[in-house]
Amino acid sequence: MTSAPAAPAPENRVSNPPTTPTAQPAPAPPASARRRPRTLLAMHADLAARLIDPATLDRLTTLADLDPALVVDDFTDPRAVEALRETEVIVSSWGCPPLDEDVLARAPALRAVIHAAGSVKHHITDACWRRGIQVTSAAWANALPVAEYTVAVILLANKELLRIREDYRARRGAYDWQAAYPHAGNYRRTVGVVGASRIGRRVLELLRPHDLRLLLHDPYVDPREARDLGARPVELDELCAASDVVSVHAPELPATRHLLDRRRLALMRDGATLVNTSRGSLLDQDALVAEVTTGRLNAVLDVTVPEVLPSDSPLYDLPNVLITPHIAGSLGGELHRMAGAAADELARYTAGLPFAHPVLAEEIDRSA
Template sequence: MSPDVLPRLFDAATRERLAEVADVEPGPAAADFAEPRAAAALAAAEVLVTCWGCPPLDDAALAAAPRLRAVVHAAGSVRHHVTRAVWRRGIAVSSAAWANALPVAEYTVAAVLFAGKRVLQVREEYRRRRGPYDWYADHPGAGNYRRTVGVVGASLIGRRVLELLRPYDLTTLVYDPYADDGELRALGAAPAGLDDLCAAADVVTVHAPELPSTRHLISRARLASMRDGATLVNTARGSLVDQEALTEELVAGRLHAVVDVTEPEFPPAGSPLYDLPNVLLTPHIAGSLAGELPRLGRAAADEVARYAAGRPFAHPVRQETLDRSA
């Protein structure tokens, strides 16, 4: 992993936990398998604990790791470093994606509820007027009671969002082509086709994986089908939304948006997304921030402890599901 991640990921208690169940290689994190100290550690390693910045575990890296039996990823997606060579070797893989899903879902639910109350727009107008403000006249339909929220993707995050929204008086729709209707209803939401969901929802929130098939999943046509005044929330990946089309809708003032991810990752300085009053733009902060990283470290330590005890991982990654997961 990147060396700067290590001290933020593993606090003293988690380091002690790891030391109780494994012989832990001391020293800084390794971000280059060819570096002499890393190469020596790799040759002896049975388990690798990885995080952001891990280089690919390709054939060359695995040839230098003859004892490697498991990879425990203290973050979400393993796509960037777990290659086909890992699966060919029969190496077990675990991910803390479930733990990283928690803050993303919390951010999303906050965005959904703020969208219903029109918080951003009321804040802007109140700031401009600096005095008595009849917000009801501007937003007579504001509020969350019986609003419709469409969740795109019954992923780990999508499922957590549905769980957190359950106590509210909302109607929830969910689209996921890989889950059957019974499974989706068990999540407390009504299954819907993506076109129908976009057209019916007051808030559309995106939680699908980034795949070639999901590029611009929220297309120009689907954005155009959304209700006037509806809100799009994207905490997944920028490529899932046609950003040019979304920007046009936002500049026109027809839609609202909460955008935590964009394509490119940082919009150019002249992008209207920075200044529009109907846009909340954040720089990919929905996932685990500094104070939340120790949760990922503890999740990884728990999996190492399970491995040391001869038990299967609680959160395994399966090769057969990688073609439809983040």
């Protein structure tokens, strides 16, 4: 969740560049073509063991000259300083420190960063682009569980799960649920997707088999492309007013702060549900709290501002709000998919092939 609008300025872009939601592993190069670049793991020290399963670790150490016992989260650490002198590839994830001018000066051989997570904005700096370092990200792999979470809660929201759960808990007995909830269910309900990002596109794909009306707002998607995605393109105000569920999938940019503001939340139908698995800043959270406190709207929030809410936030206890601690993305065993994606890209690099999922400097300012 017409005619083609005039293209807005790049900073107003809502979508991320489209990418293929799955990727095929790169073919292993012949033994004669293989080389093992010096490679360094850079991420939270305790993350590597959870991120990289044994089979993938074996593959990484076969492809590269990599010490699995050295996991760097501070580039000023003496061990990191020594390793950087000969590092050609960094395999990064959450917790990788910024690769700024000072770090790059101590890493003269660095040629590529393979990010086994989503956004690279936290550690890839302008200095990396000036150096011409190749960058790739497993954002496509992290998008898959986010989309799955989103689709699950959309279908449950239309079933009025939160309200029926509370009602059943209070009544604890037989009741005419058909009479009490005549509008529940997913048949011909309307779902509005905000942003044809990687996740937004995957959400639309997963929703298409259901008997739903799908709306899409994204100023960079023309009507034909929206229809190919299975949705009707609309302006954001219309999407808010027409949808039973509004699901937010736009990137966090200055132009998207409070994209769903007090006025647009007021446009939403009584009983509608707002789903946010993007970033908390895209919503006016104070305005949302006012709406859900009255019971007029429902909300499913995997992200908030701040990221961990204060203990006295009403969002924890409202029966019409489902709040989760930013777990829609890769969790538990799903982390291994991102490590596998990183290994695939490392295989391509060692074979002299271009990355399957490159991050480009010209796209970084309008992506998540």
